[in-house]
Amino acid sequence: MRDFYPPIEPYATGHLDVGDGQQIYWEQSGNPAGKPAIFVHGGPGGGTAPIQRQFFHPDAYRIILFDQRGCGQSTPHIADGGDLSVNTTDHLIADMELLREEFGIEQWQVFGGSWGSTLGLAYAQRHPERVTELVLRGIFLLRRSEIDWYYNGGAANIYPDRWEGYLEPIPAHERDGDLVAVYHRLLTGTDREKAVRAALAWTTWEQTTSHLLPPTDDDKDADPARYALAFAGIENHYFVNGGFLEDGQLLADAHLIADIPGVIVQGRYDVVCPARSAWDLHRAWPAAQLHIVADAGHASFEPGIRHHLIEATDRFAGVGESMGKDK
Secondary structure (H helix, E strand, O other): OOOOOOOOOOOEEEEEEEEOOEEEEEEEEEOOOOEEEEEEOOOOOOOOOHHHHHHOOOOOEEEEEEOOOOOOOOEOOHHHOOOHHHOOHHHHHHHHHHHHHHOOOOOEEEEEEEHHHHHHHHHHHHOHHHEEEEEEEEEOOOOHHHHHHHHOOOHHHOOHHHHHHHHOOOOHHHOOOOHHHHHHHHHHOOOHHHHHHHHHHHHHHHHOOOOOOOOOOOOOOOOHHHHHHHHHHHHHHHHHOHHHOOOOHHHHOHHHHOOOOEEEEEEOOOOOOOHHHHHHHHHHOOOEEEEEEOOOOOOOOOHHHHHHHHHHHHHHOOOOOOOOOOO
């Protein structure tokens, strides 16, 4: 079974001015002359982490990570009052194109999971000529049915104990309505204490339901409130706006990527992004290879998920054929 490559450090980092007062953080690692790949993180609002470099063979790939607007090391951060009005799917697609042009890359592999699969698909459908392959995990098509499943009560049937924590910031008389809309009011209101409380509850709900089995490590974010304000605030902003996409748009436009090779990796017991979306995408994009992992949830770091993701990046770079991969 394939596992992560050893940790590596970036050989270059920086910030790119993408307009609207936004500076997005980027880093490059691996082989500067290798196959270009861009890692599209989840959330939206999740930011990147060093372990994400380890999905790629460091000798075979030129690995590009970036933090999307308002989160991670990009500035201004949402927790510091960053402007959500200039944070839309179109803005993020344009930012990716600016990065590609800045680095002088003609084509690159697009790798993303959860919201990263959403943005990766949207980018590929807008710029198919720039994408060599798509490697996608935990498919999220940002349909209203998917949002309602996870944030308006469907997943509560599986995690009723965790759901109580999600409901806790919401006034009792509003718990039968659209909870995403209620959270929007709390997260964007002038009461900072209420916003932090809501952000932490929203983020905890997602973090504690993303794994088939709870992770065993105790690694915690150094500033959970700051992280949660970006994660919950940006996610909720996108969800109340339908991801700035037409409902079902990513499936309707799947023909635009019909000739792009792809791999879809999906946990059978993914509660956050249920397997229905991966199946629907596979039916609309039959050229993509679908792996449904029987003993996995949503998280990309679960053994069966990461095996298929790394197997895909290896294959697309010819690792094992020309590089003597033994893993």
